[in-house]
Amino acid sequence: MSFRLLILSDVHYAATPADAVGPARRRCLLGRELLRRVLANARRRGGFDAVAILGDLLNRGDASDRTQQSLAELAEDLSAIGGDVPLLLVTGNHDGPAEQVYRALGERPGPQVIGQLRFFVFADVYDGADRCTRLEEDRRRFGEFAAAGEGPIVVLQHNPVCPAIDDDYPYMHTNREQVLRDYAAAGVLLSLSGHYHKGTEPTRVDGVTYFTAPALCEAPFCYSLAEIQGRQVDIRTRRLALESETPLVDSHAHTEFAYCGRDISAADEIDRARSFGLGGLFLVEHSPQLYVTKEAFYTGQHVRQPHLWRDGRHRRIDDFRRAVQPLRDGYARIGLEVELDADDRVILDDADRGWQDILVGAVHFLNKDHSQYSDAEMAAEFMRVNRRLIECGVHVLAHPWRVFTWFRRTVPTHLYGELADLLAASNVAAEINCHLNQNDPAFFRTCIERGVKLALGSDAHVPEEMGDLHEHLAFLREVADGRDLADLLAF
Numbered sequence: 001m002s003f004r005l006l007i008l009s010d011v012h013y014a015a016t017p018a019d020a021v022g023p024a025r026r027r028c029l030l031g032r033e034l035l036r037r038v039l040a041n042a043r044r045r046g047g048f049d050a051v052a053i054l055g056d057l058l059n060r061g062d063a064s065d066r067t068q069q070s071l072a073e074l075a076e077d078l079s080a081i082g083g084d085v086p087l088l089l090v091t092g093n094h095d096g097p098a099e100q101v102y103r104a105l106g107e108r109p110g111p112q113v114i115g116q117l118r119f120f121v122f123a124d125v126y127d128g129a130d131r132c133t134r135l136e137e138d139r140r141r142f143g144e145f146a147a148a149g150e151g152p153i154v155v156l157q158h159n160p161v162c163p164a165i166d167d168d169y170p171y172m173h174t175n176r177e178q179v180l181r182d183y184a185a186a187g188v189l190l191s192l193s194g195h196y197h198k199g200t201e202p203t204r205v206d207g208v209t210y211f212t213a214p215a216l217c218e219a220p221f222c223y224s225l226a227e228i229q230g231r232q233v234d235i236r237t238r239r240l241a242l243e244s245e246t247p248l249v250d251s252h253a254h255t256e257f258a259y260c261g262r263d264i265s266a267a268d269e270i271d272r273a274r275s276f277g278l279g280g281l282f283l284v285e286h287s288p289q290l291y292v293t294k295e296a297f298y299t300g301q302h303v304r305q306p307h308l309w310r311d312g313r314h315r316r317i318d319d320f321r322r323a324v325q326p327l328r329d330g331y332a333r334i335g336l337e338v339e340l341d342a343d344d345r346v347i348l349d350d351a352d353r354g355w356q357d358i359l360v361g362a363v364h365f366l367n368k369d370h371s372q373y374s375d376a377e378m379a380a381e382f383m384r385v386n387r388r389l390i391e392c393g394v395h396v397l398a399h400p401w402r403v404f405t406w407f408r409r410t411v412p413t414h415l416y417g418e419l420a421d422l423l424a425a426s427n428v429a430a431e432i433n434c435h436l437n438q439n440d441p442a443f444f445r446t447c448i449e450r451g452v453k454l455a456l457g458s459d460a461h462v463p464e465e466m467g468d469l470h471e472h473l474a475f476l477r478e479v480a481d482g483r484d485l486a487d488l489l490a491f
């Protein structure tokens, strides 16, 4: 089994625009969100055994209360790493007092043994011009640590060590030659650095592999994973911005009008779609949520008591329209996620039709509580509702079959062909949706065979999900079986 070390650097988090100083390409304000994205992405792709953060977690750390507050926020995000996964934390020239960072995050520099590996985190010091020096005291401690034990050594510091970076900005240690000699003499396996935002490819010198990780805060927003087995090191850098042969469109992006969302907005959806490499998006809000209260929605009353959405007492659809229409252009289009009520009407007032670019049909509730249906009855009712939604002119069917898994009922897989035929006959797309949803490859392969186009819905409800179609792309490639992706997509 190899050891999987998650590596990230230069988050440059700033809580306010006042602290987000520096080049605009640094997305300081997204720091916390980027951290969460990295952890979620890495977890989905096989997980990790430890996390290394290589400094400049903050963009402008100092002794102020604002810095304390920012560190407390980051500590909260980093707690998502999980108590059993160790954190190796380096501080950088932007972090402010190192002791303050270590105190806030409950970590410290120096030696740490994890499994078979021996780590050493250096606390190099900076002068007024940000020139970096390895302390003699640290060199001595490291020498003793290296000599005292066995097992491969991984060293971590903020500044790059190798290759030398030729630039006006002071990147390299003032005593770099000594640092290089120390590592070679100790037989260091891997040396990790940050600070140089472009990063450099792994380089091997005197038996030591040197890697400088690119900054997380700048597009294409990278983190790296080092797999270490014995003295073998394999480092892969992964982008959070999508790399796709065909531009992908998110046809299901929620907004600040979603009762089910947290800290998301239409403007941020557009920003993230652009920042993370999408080809466009549809801002889509739940139409029932724009007609009834949160409580009524979550208990399915918009379906079971249709007068509630029709009486207009809790109408917010005009506010939604006013908010999103100014954002509409060739890149961002607008629409609604509609449902069917117990009177077999789509939950969308006639007077509210006409300005949407897209209607996404969804089944969240059936006319009766699911417990009142046998499996066969529930399947029949589900098909009836879908048939009616398709008749009413929806363009996409959101998360098909989710209502079954949602209520822990068996998915009637024998109906895959029948639903695919219905979709194909009316040119309605089937949505790949990874939000609390399992996409069955068998259904989507059936759709492809029968000529149904596919749509990709982030269905984002929290900031780190906005504009993230990585899972969708992986799934799409899986079911495409070598076909051209552009031929399969509705948008």
Ligand SMILES: [Zn+2]
Residues within 6 Å of the ligand: 010, 012, 056, 094, 195, 196, 197, 215
């Ligand atoms: Zn930096």
Ligand SMILES: [Zn+2]
Residues within 6 Å of the ligand: 055, 056, 092, 093, 094, 158, 195, 196
């Ligand atoms: Zn730095």
Ligand SMILES: [Zn+2]
Residues within 6 Å of the ligand: 252, 254, 337, 459
């Ligand atoms: Zn949705």
